Amino acid sequence: MKAIIKKLVPLGLRRTIRRWRAAASIFTVSFFSKSFFLSRLYYFLFNREFDREFRSVLAGRLVHLTFQGEGVYALRRNIHRLEKGLLMQPRKKVFGEHFIEDTVEYLRIASAKQFACADEIKWATDVLDLYFSVVGSTEKIARAQRLYDAFRKDLKNDIDGAYSPYEFQSIQKPNIHKDQLDILFKARRSVRWYEDRTIPKDLVIESAEIAAQAPSACNRLPYRFVFVEDKARIASIAPLANGTAGFAQNIPFLVVVVGDLSAYEEEKDRHLIYIDSSLASMQFMLALEVRGLSSCPINWPDMSMSERKIKEALKLGYHEKVIMLISVGFAVSTGGIAYSQKKKRGTIIEEFSG
Ligand SMILES: Cc1cc2nc3c(=O)[nH]c(=O)nc-3n(C[C@H](O)[C@H](O)[C@H](O)COP(=O)(O)O)c2cc1C
Numbered sequence: 001m002k003a004i005i006k007k008l009v010p011l012g013l014r015r016t017i018r019r020w021r022a023a024a025s026i027f028t029v030s031f032f033s034k035s036f037f038l039s040r041l042y043y044f045l046f047n048r049e050f051d052r053e054f055r056s057v058l059a060g061r062l063v064h065l066t067f068q069g070e071g072v073y074a075l076r077r078n079i080h081r082l083e084k085g086l087l088m089q090p091r092k093k094v095f096g097e098h099f100i101e102d103t104v105e106y107l108r109i110a111s112a113k114q115f116a117c118a119d120e121i122k123w124a125t126d127v128l129d130l131y132f133s134v135v136g137s138t139e140k141i142a143r144a145q146r147l148y149d150a151f152r153k154d155l156k157n158d159i160d161g162a163y164s165p166y167e168f169q170s171i172q173k174p175n176i177h178k179d180q181l182d183i184l185f186k187a188r189r190s191v192r193w194y195e196d197r198t199i200p201k202d203l204v205i206e207s208a209e210i211a212a213q214a215p216s217a218c219n220r221l222p223y224r225f226v227f228v229e230d231k232a233r234i235a236s237i238a239p240l241a242n243g244t245a246g247f248a249q250n251i252p253f254l255v256v257v258v259g260d261l262s263a264y265e266e267e268k269d270r271h272l273i274y275i276d277s278s279l280a281s282m283q284f285m286l287a288l289e290v291r292g293l294s295s296c297p298i299n300w301p302d303m304s305m306s307e308r309k310i311k312e313a314l315k316l317g318y319h320e321k322v323i324m325l326i327s328v329g330f331a332v333s334t335g336g337i338a339y340s341q342k343k344k345r346g347t348i349i350e351e352f353s354g
Helices: 002-008 011-032 036-045 051-066 072-086 097-112 118-134 139-152 178-187 201-211 231-240 272-290 304-314
Strands: 223-228 253-260 294-299 320-329
Touching (some): 011 036, 072 097, 097 139, 178 272, 201 223, 201 253, 223 272, 231 304, 231 320, 253 304
Antiparallel strands (some): 223 253, 253 320, 294 320
């Protein structure tokens, strides 16, 4: 259609139409952006781009409230809050009182229904053991402890070591010179041309696992890395992201980063799937780099058709959002790399002086 219009309408007229359209857009947007009411009206009347997001956030809340809420994410968040209470300086005599009963109940259900993995159960029990050994007693805390004691002995906890707060000085310090780290950051470039070689999957698994060391709000880790290795599948999924034109067929290993909106009870936290998974994705790409593998993050535009197709292909729920794709492979040594000039201190730093 576009090609036909291009042929029929002279260039001068097309330019004039483009200018009118731009002016009309500026007029409309400046009018409707004046207030909450008008912007709502705009997105109700003229533009339904946010509909899917509204539905996904609600679908996430529903899963949280009806299933996960009793399970992993709420448990992870509360255990994290207890850890913060334990390491508080000075530590309060009584803390976590208003959520300790919920926390114990979440653990009971998560272990009974096997929502939580062995590591999560270990972390929760180690922290709860410590908590109950140091916290002052109140009616609520005593009630929570009775509930905990009733099922604590049935929890499998055969993993070595303590999964509870420790001192900073016990952290193993890396032996990396800052210059080496700087070189690594500069060596990681978006690589789009890969050798036709099998990718050692264990290296990608290791990279994903170490990437999960990234910070995550309330330590929920509301994302996962979905590996797509089948060539035909990659060839059908990669082009759904617009930015793969020309190299979609050259991707030997594709990772789809998926965020899980069921991690949250409230809308205010909905952006954390993007923040947490992006922090982990960066670590993932650097971890790949030191293992000899190159990568390219690929934008996942929020478009209904692509979302429907990828959700069907990967069997994702409505509460799950694709955050980005990451192609992985061995770089062709003569393959081109964009210069991609970076911002420096004059443009990346603002020294705020009031
Ligand atoms: C969120 C995100 C989305 C990106 N999407 C694409 C994409 O769709 N296609 C592509 O070729 N590169 C994509 N890139 C790679 C960028 O173009 C690249 O990071 C940028 O030009 C800087 O180059 P460098 O990664 O080599 O430093 C994306 C990068 C990010 C962080």
